[in-house]
Amino acid sequence: MRYLLRRLMLLPVPLIFVIGFVFVVLRLTGDPVAIYLGLDATPEQEAVLRADLHLDEPVPVQFGYFLLDLVRGDFGTSIQFKRRAMEVVRERLGSTLQLLALGLLVAVVLGVLGGVASAVWKDRVPDFVISVLAVAGQSMPSFWLGILLIQLFALELQWLPTSGKGGWEHMVLPVITLATFLVPNFILVMRVSVLEVAREQFVVTARARGAGPARALWLHILPNAINPVVSLIGLQLGRLMGGAVVTESIFAWPGVGRLMVSAIFQRDVPIVVAAVFIVALTIVLANLVVDLVQAAIDPRIRLR
């Protein structure tokens, strides 16, 4: 319980840091008013919008206003869309979370199974095949894989749609693309972890007491070998989000990633901050869950 409390108290620290960083960098590298109004705007028109957005103050003062609004839960109004930033982000959030959750699930399941198989048949054909596939998957850029998948499944075989959102069939290709990006890491970590645990005294003892290879694997090795994979999930979430940006663009998936990129180009700070906040919050919370799960699996963590 104290462990949970301590973790919860630390939660806002990375969030504030991330938001502050995003805000300052975006404000310093571009002027949203100029971008929004375009080249032929008159100075008067710019002044109106600038005052409207509190952009006529120095950057630190702006940041102060901004934080005050944030404390009240107000992320401000999108510069491009004249709508509440959080509302715009919320419309897109579900699509991205759907994609991320499924992609992660597929990656973890395949990664664990692949890693175990690879370890069990170490240095034999399955291990070799899985390792080659893992390396191939890791070295294949998402955008390339995405296009190849569209080519094969949407154009050649005509089993699945090329892009857009709709029924389950629209999810298949984006999820495969995203999962392929992650699976190799899980396989490699799981493989090493299983091999390591298999050498531990307690496994040897279990085998000596008569546990068969299957029993040793499922009852003794796996529960102890899974922990690095769980912590890897936390670490991979950031990368996953990066992968989602590319995947969403290729498959015209209406997610937050695409929204965030276009908002960055427009210096639409409220949208970027709202999106980054949600993404960062998701990652921070997911990491918290990961830690708690680990603590549940491994009592040693709770004692520290």
Place this chain on the structure above:
Amino acid sequence: MLGVMRTVFAAALAVGVGASSAHARQDKDTLVVGASLFTDSIAPTGGAYITLSLCYQTWEPLVARDDEDKLVPALAERWEALSPTHWRFHLRKGVKWHDGTPFTAADVKFTIDYVIDPKQVYARKTRIAGVVSTEIVDEMTVDIKTSTPAPLLLRGLADIPIESKAHTEKVGQVEAHKKPMGTGPWKYVEWVAGDHYDLAANENYWGGAPVMKKLRIRAIPEGATRVASLVAGETDIVEEIPVDLLPSVERRKNLKIDAVESSVSLVHTFDTRKPPFNDVRVRRAIDYAIDKQALVKQMLGGYGSVLDGQLVTKGTFGYNPNIKSRPYDPTTAKAMLAEAGFPKGFENKINTLSGRYLSDVDIANAVAGMMSQVGVKTSVNVVEGGVWSQLDRSRDQGPMYQVGWFSVGDADFNTVWYTEASKRNYWTNAEFDKLWQEARSTMDEAARLRAYNRMMEIMHDEVPSIFLAGLPRISGRSDRVTGWMPSRDSLLRLHKVSVK
């Protein structure tokens, strides 16, 4: 990175795949368009042309542009200038809003009044700058007064959708801008952020009911995916086909490519305030060093055309038929550079955006290569959009930068960038500035044309920029689609399009 991806895709497409798809639309009544750009708001206050394109499915202006950038009557049936600062618009009779109420002069006054309200943020308000008042003469007649003679008022009004006064007052502006209720050919059905915009035919449209019952505009930002959706039959029309994918589309019998020259002129502008480009001989030399025909052929797939040694494209008001582009002649270029004191050339840099204009980075690279051929060792610097706009305002783009200037049919809109009035110019010329002012403040069309023709001459002589090409708009469609042409101004006009 994108280049690699497209090459892979083009190669894959070239292998050839079956025609129709299992996942083609089931619904025969729907026209599906794959748009390259999309927005998260369909409010008419927004600035981007894609916003206007979406707005004009439901709303309409008083005076509209057609696909050729010509002005045509829309909600105003006809108009006349009572004096150089006083226009009278006779509104189209019998036009109904989608909710069945009649369209009247009150709606026009309401819209123009809020657009010109200084406290209202409306990105395109400069299009009708100078409008001081709007008066209702009678139910079907409106007078618009301007502070100075405004020859560009009609063109400006083409960018202002007229909104319903009663409806906006009833539901509020925020709601009215979320669910458009206009007089246009299509009625709002549903808009899904980042994915699609669904519309239904307005059976009572004054211009004739749309041929198709329903319209879906889909957001497909990635070019290769857009083309794939067309090949798979998920879309009937797609905007903006990447040049490197053109051959693979051309090869397919059931797909057609339509191209039109836009009014966007792609140019490379010099910083004429500093050496070496402060010397007009150097600028002319560079003009001779660039093989513009080759650029159009290689980088634009043969669509679009070389600019005739002037800023505006052929279809634009102000085009001067007597000016021809300088020929490609690297020998002359080298000789002129030597004469200007640069026999060994010099180091140079071109700033460009990536993905803003068709093949922009590729073209910049090709130009850099051609310049290096005559001894001017040139590198290309790709600049991110936000940083770009800062460099633009501080006039800090460096010795050379690539930009596309829009004219939407009238030379005033793009010649402004070479005047002191723009505060973005590097080159300056007193006669040019004077002519520009004169042309925008007289109602005499012949005098305006003369002024622009002279301005083109000055620019051709002084070479503030290399005038490369009028960029094409290249769209693709299934051969079942008829009645479609991409427009010069990039707005989607779809009510006459049919899909068999």
